[in-house]
Amino acid sequence: MELEINFLSAVLIFTSLLVVGISTFLSIKLNEATRWIALTMFFASVWSLFYGLELASKTLEDMLFWIKLEYLGISFTPAVWIIFTLRYTGFRDWNSKWVILLTFCIPVITYLLVLTNDFHHLHYAKTWLEDSGPFPFLGIEIGPWYLIHTIYSYLAFAIGTLILWKRFQFSDPLFKTQTQLIIAAGLFPLFFNLMYQLEIIKPYEGIDLTPFAFLFTYLLLGFAILQYNLFSIKPIAHTKIMENITRGVIVFNSKNKIIEYNPASKKFCANPSKIKMGAHVSEIFEENQKILALLESFEKQTITTEYQKSGEIFNIKIESIPILDRKSILGGTILIFDDITQEMKINQQLREQADDLRQLNDLKDKFFSIISHDLKGPVFGVKELIGMTENGMISKEEFIEMLPEVSRNMEQVSILLENLLAWASSQIRGEYVEPQEFQVLPLLENQKKLLGRIAEENKIKIEIDSAEDLRIIADRNMMDLVIRNLVSNAVKFSDPGGIIKISANSGKDQTVRIEIRDFGAGISQENLIKLRDGISFTTRGLHNESGTGLGLILVRDYLKKNKGHLEVESEEGSGTAFTVVLPSA
Structure with missing residues (x-):
């Protein structure tokens, strides 16, 4: 095999070897995504190297030998370009079997047809030795598959360019500069190839300048990558960071x-x-x-x-x-x-818990105040009364006269003690709720019976209006305490000869509404606001009964635990209506 190096072949051989060296180095240096641009450079330089050897050959047989090696670059450069653009822009399924199959199908067929062209002439219909120029070169008459491969190559470069442009048209200047340089490296050689195919730029009626254009652009691109560290910030890595x-x-x-x-x-x-x-x-x-x-x-x-x-x-x-x-x-x-939605919810919960804790501390102080004053006073009073009777300071007749007053005080102490024990139980170990289904009427009648004597002593009448079949689902013991506290309050703030009306009716959304209404002193606007906000306060009854505010706190707490709530309406001087709302059975 005899070679005669001319100027064009020398340029191609030298620059292609240079690009091969640069692309090999870059394929090791760059990451997996941008390594494909180095592979594109490598296959283009393979095309150029063997085209240079083809131009240095003297015989048709030698030229056809080199062209079979040359087509390793010609066939696969467009395919590698497509894979590069997909990887560079972060396309996740670039290595799926369908993408690989569609991308490399035509290049593989092209290369096989070039190797076996003597048997079918589908790629080159005819080849001959052209000696009309300063040196001999290969003359060709294209076959049908040559056109197919040419169309595929143009489409591959066009699609790859479009992928790059769509991904980075609005990107920051760094990525835009990289993209423009890469697009230029793809389009510049394509322009010369188009001029060659249309026979507009075709020196000596047969020289293809496409390999020269590839080498020129990829040589500049390679030096740009080496000198300016062009791909130091890699779009694929940038994309992965942004995604995560x-x-x-x-x-x-x-x-x-x-x-x-x-x-x-x-x-x-x-x-x-x-x-x-x-x-x-x-x-x-x-x-x-x-x-x-x-x-x-x-x-x-x-x-x-x-x-x-x-x-x-x-x-x-x-x-x-x-x-x-x-x-x-x-x-x-x-x-x-x-x-920060969750963060704000947590902060709100913390603020609410802080408020609850502050109220609990206030309640604790009140608890000890109740023990030291409201509970201690009546008990010590009874103790002193009994002692004075035993010592003869009070006669038997005087003691009997005092018993009704002592009894009233003990009733208040009993209710107070029950509330204290219930509150202490719920605060120390929590309250265990045992919901059950039961009738409302017996509940109301039982509490009327328990508080009836105190009401009668103050000439207050308690009326109940409730259907017999009305049923609720709640903890029976808790509801006893709830109704007892509300009726007791109504008695405390009713005028002598007054009426307390207790009614129970079916409400909306499968609920039962139990209303306890008095026509006594009512609640001031200031205390009504405190009551609706769950703030504890104390007021003495119309018959000078002491109050602690603990009862209404327990009422609200117990209703909440039984999936119910308390409503209140009041007008000072006209009376108050407390409404207990609970799930119906």
Whole structure:
């Protein structure tokens, strides 16, 4: 095999060997995604190397031998270019069997047809030795498969270029520069090949300048990668980082258009489909002036706002980071979104728990005050009375006269003691609720019987209006204490000769409403607000009965534990109505 090196073949052989060396080095240095650009350079240099040897050959047989090796580069360069663009832009299924099959099917067939062209002439219909130029070169007449492979090559480079452009058209300047350089490296040789196919630029009616164009662009690209560390920030790595950040990140350029965002950012928008490359901020957050104002600021800011999505309100914290150049000119803004809905709920719960704890402490102080005063006073009074009777200081007749008053005091002490024990039980070890189904009427009649004597002594009449078949589901012992406290309060604040009306009726949403209404002193507006807010207060009854405020606290607590609640209506001087609402059976 005799070779005669000419100027064109020398240029091709030398530069292709240089590009082979650069591409081999880059394939080791670069990461997996950008390594494919080095492989594209390698296959293009294989094409150029053997085309240079083809131009240095003197016989047709030698030229056909080199062209079979040359087609390793010609066939597979477009396929490797497609894989590079898919990997570089982060396409996840780049290595699926269908992508690989569709990408490499035609290159493999092309290479096999070139190897066996003498038997079918599908790729080259005819070949001959052309000696009309300064040196001999291969003359060809194209076959049908040559056209198929040419169309495939153009489509491959066009699709790859489109993939790159769509992914990085709104990206930051670094990625945009890289992308423009890569696109130029793909389109520049394609232009010369098109001119060759159309016979517009075809020196000596047969020289193909495409390999020269490939070598020129890839030589520049290789030096750019080596000299300026062009791919030090790799889009695929950048994309992976953005995908794995749990907080939402949106990057806007100086025109307030999106140039980058991560998947997590979509959950911070009421309409996620609006977040896309090139979208203007006013299209995405048109109703949120706080966010729009962030993009006009030259300073780092943090705001909290809320948005509604699927009927649910979310609280978000947004941090804005302005992107300033060396002259402090605003080049864009990074918005970082953080969902603080749960955090705000927890903070609210902590505040509520702090309030509850403060009220509990106040209640504890009141508890000891009750023990030292309201409970101790009557008990010590009875003790002194008994002692004075034993010592003869009080006669038997005087003692008997005092018994009704002592009895009334003991009734109050009994109710107070029961409330204290119930409250202590619920605070120390919690209250175990035993819900059961029972009739309302016996519950009301039993409490009327227990408090009837106190009511009669004050000439107060208790009336009950309830259907016999009305039933509720609740803890019976707790409901006894609830009704007893409310009826006792009604007695305390009713005028002599007054009426207390107790009624029970079916309510809405499968509930039973038990109303205890008196027509006595009523509750002041100030105390009514405290009562509705669950704040404890004390008031002496119309018959000088002492009060602790503990009873209503227990009433609310027990109703809550039985899935019920307390309603209150009152007008000072006209009376009060307490309504117990409980689930019906």
